[in-house]
Amino acid sequence: MSDNTPKKKLRSTEWFGHNDKNGFMYRSWMKNQGFPDHEFDGRPVIGICNTWSELTPCNAHFRKIAEHVRRGVYEAGGFPVEFPVFSNGESNLRPTAMLTRNLAAMDVEEAIRGNPIDAVVLLAGCDKTTPALLMGAASCDVPAIVVSGGPMLNGKLDGKNIGSGTSVWQLHESLKAGEIDLHKFLSAEGGMSRSAGTCNTMGTASTMACMAEALGVTLPHNAAIPAVDARRYVLAHLSGQRIVQMARDDLKLSKLLTRQAFENAIRTNAAIGGSTNAVIHLKAIAGRIGVDLALEDWTRVGQGMPTLVDLMPSGRFLMEEFYYAGGLPGVLRRMGEAGLLPHPDALTANGQSLWDNVREAPIHDPEVIRPLDKPLIDDGSIRVLRGNLSPRGAVLKPSAATPALLKHRGRAVVFENLEHYKERIVDEALDVDADSVLVLKNCGPRGYPGMAEVGNMGLPPKLLRQGIKDMVRISDARMSGTAYGTVVLHVAPEAAAGGPLAMVRDGDWIELDSDAGRLHLDISDEEYASRMADVQKSLTPPGGGYRKLYVEHVLQADEGCDLDFLVGCRGAAVPRHSH
Structure with a gap:
């Protein structure tokens, strides 16, 4: 001990x-809160x-x-x-x-x-x-x-449990699909966060x-x-x-x-x-x-x-x-x-x-904390995906994905930014089907800026009405930990930093193979090189302040999105100031 x-x-x-002038001042000013002498006797x-x-x-x-x-x-x-x-x-x-x-x-x-x-x-x-x-x-x-x-x-709706965030995404998709009405949707609001x-x-x-x-x-x-x-x-x-x-x-x-x-x-x-x-x-x-x-x-x-x-x-x-x-x-x-x-x-x-x-921790419910021979999913590790679309990596969470989509090939439906997505996703004439791959650009650390949790894009309403519940989605954004789906995130480098994601076009074939850790844009090497030559890095967003500092110094997702000048341990020592 x-x-x-x-x-x-x-x-x-x-x-x-x-017991000099500085010590006098430090203690005296603290004492205006009513602290007695013995608080300053060397205790931590x-x-x-x-x-x-x-x-x-x-x-x-x-x-x-x-x-x-x-x-x-x-x-x-x-x-x-x-x-x-x-x-x-x-x-x-x-x-x-x-x-x-x-x-x-x-x-x-x-x-x-x-x-x-x-x-x-x-x-x-x-x-x-x-x-x-x-x-x-x-x-x-x-x-x-x-x-x-x-x-x-636990959140509650109609006597049943609902979860923070997760149930919002589920209920909203059901609303767009016409499976529930607005009253039902809003009735969950008070019970979710109680x-x-x-x-x-x-x-x-x-x-x-x-x-x-x-x-x-x-x-x-x-x-x-x-x-x-x-x-x-x-x-x-x-x-x-x-x-x-x-x-x-x-x-x-x-x-x-x-x-x-x-x-x-x-x-x-x-x-x-x-x-x-x-x-x-x-x-x-x-x-x-x-x-x-x-x-x-x-x-x-x-x-x-x-x-x-x-x-x-x-x-x-x-x-x-x-x-x-x-x-x-x-x-x-x-x-x-x-x-x-x-x-x-x-x-x-x-x-x-x-x-x-x-070592002696009790486990009271094997349904919630499952035994090794009855897991929720056999391999729950975060998948790291690399390829010509994500040369510095992207990630996918298999436990929240649809198993059948973890190996998939489909045509890209591209959204240049979040606003473009919001405008286009509701278009009944959108050329999209269940095999399509939704691609969202310019939502990474620099592009949004801040890398918002928008990677779990809602599906096109016309597909939701057909009963489609999941599609492959790819972006340089993040998604809420409460979200779900076959969603490829953190593509690095991001589009706004000149990454390959910036050059994806509607109709391009994209291959995802989670087990192999592969994310591939299926175009020729010559076409790839030509498009990359045309990719221009996004300019720093207008304005200044912290946002400007952030965009100029933020690292990419594979590096943790810290500011480059903050990485490292600087210690706790400070010079003693003489008042």
């Missing part, structure tokens, strides 16, 4: 530990990094979570200080929260580095808040622990909460406890306790976010049927801490891992059932017992190995 003696001098001592100062915002509904209950963290910090002998950072909520923020993920990460990094804190509790929930907070904290490499906000309770918390499907928020737990930067069970379950607040309290000892032990993120931890997360993503967005976010986090994670690692590490969690959008259940069934520890136990956990000895935030945390 660790004692209360710090392993190294605390950062906060540089602010509060001197713990930052509570809060993404609370009423404009981020997923995180709107974080004031209460922060209070429980505070109690834990005080109980363990720490000095808690809460601070706000940019809250990029997916549900309201336009054009997409992905545009501001890196902005939020910059905010987090500078808030941590520039302030007198020894360790930080990262309060994350909505999709991009988890990677943003981990990216910023990783660039400082301080002791840190993630506390997620937890998923919403408590605090993130999406209750295995969307990006739940996926990234699971990724954080698999990476070892949370306490066990962090990922799945419902937001309004009292155990969520207990976990927040215990995390507040734990971070104080992590500060004393100097248990920094670089000791947790190792290559082994990322490989555990990649394999776990396949086991849970996680979002394709995890590919981009894990790459970005790895880039900040100095781990060289490549697209091929998703194939090398993830391939062959069955999807064990039967959860929407891939399966039937929701996050409530997942927690009651045993949560992520149950999944990790299944993986470990089968020898499918790549690095069971990886260190986690509580000081124990990942396997020590889960």
Whole structure:
């Protein structure tokens, strides 16, 4: 067991530990909040990094979570200080929260580095808040622990469960097909989101909460406890306790976010049927801490891992059932017992190995967390696709796709941008059939900008009325983790960066072979070269501000979409300022 003696001098001592003019001022101004002398006696100062915002509904209950963290910090002998950072909520923020993920990460990094804190509790929930907070904290490499906000309770419609996002896409397609009326569609609105918390499907928020737990930067069970379950607040309290000892032990993120931890997360993503967005976010986090994670690692590490969690959008259940069934520890136990956990000895935030945390984890419902011999899908790994249409890679989520379409050849129906798609998809004269391949351009990191979640294009209404439920779709965009379908995403380089996607024309034959990892535009080499010579890179969108900075510096999807100048760990040291 660790004692209360710090392993190294605390950062906060540089602010509060001197009896000179500077120390006087730092302590005096803090005391205007009513802090007594003994708060500055050398105890660890713990930052509570809060993404609370009423404009981020997923995180709107974080004031209460922060209070429980505070109690834990005080109980363990720490000095808690809460601070706000940019809250990029997916549900309201336009054009997409992905545009501001890196902005939020910059905010987090500078808030941590520039302030007198020894360790930080990262309060994350909505999709991009988890990677943003981990990216910023990783660039400082301080002791840190993630506390997620937890998923919403199950949605309800006509006495049956409905899932966040997933059911919206399904109901909207049914509306366009004439299978339900507008009243039925809108009646789901109030019942879908009936408590605090993130999406209750295995969307990006739940996926990234699971990724954080698999990476070892949370306490066990962090990922799945419902937001309004009292155990969520207990976990927040215990995390507040734990971070104080992590500060004393100097248990920094670089000791947790190792290559082994990322490989555990990649394999776990396949086991849970996680979002394709995890590919981009894990790459970005790895880039900040100095781990060289490549697209091929998703194939090398993830391939062959069955999807064990039967959860929407891939399966039937929701996050409530997942927690009651045993949560992520149950999944990790299944993986470990089968020898499918790549690095069971990886260190986690509580000081124990990942396997020590889960070796006795109960599994209460084998329908939700399935046994290895009855998986939801035999191989749930994210597929990485390469070819002349995606020379730097594209991704596909087989667990959300139609098996018969995973090997397909069809003629392209091309949309130059999202506005073109919206105009053209409803045209009853559109030359399209069930075998066509829908292609959407200029929705990547630069093109949109921000790489919006529009890759799961709705199907043409005239085909929906014929009973068609899925088609192959290809774009340089992302899609919500709550979405489903045979959707090829993250094509790199993107069209707006001069990638081959920009030259696809109506009627071109496109071949998809998921098992072979192939995405091919079937034209001659001469035609390919001629078209590429004509492709012009898109100009920076008009205007300035952060958007201009983003477009000029954002990396492509295969590199994690971070800003080029933010990659890397810059540490937490700052020069002592003399007032």
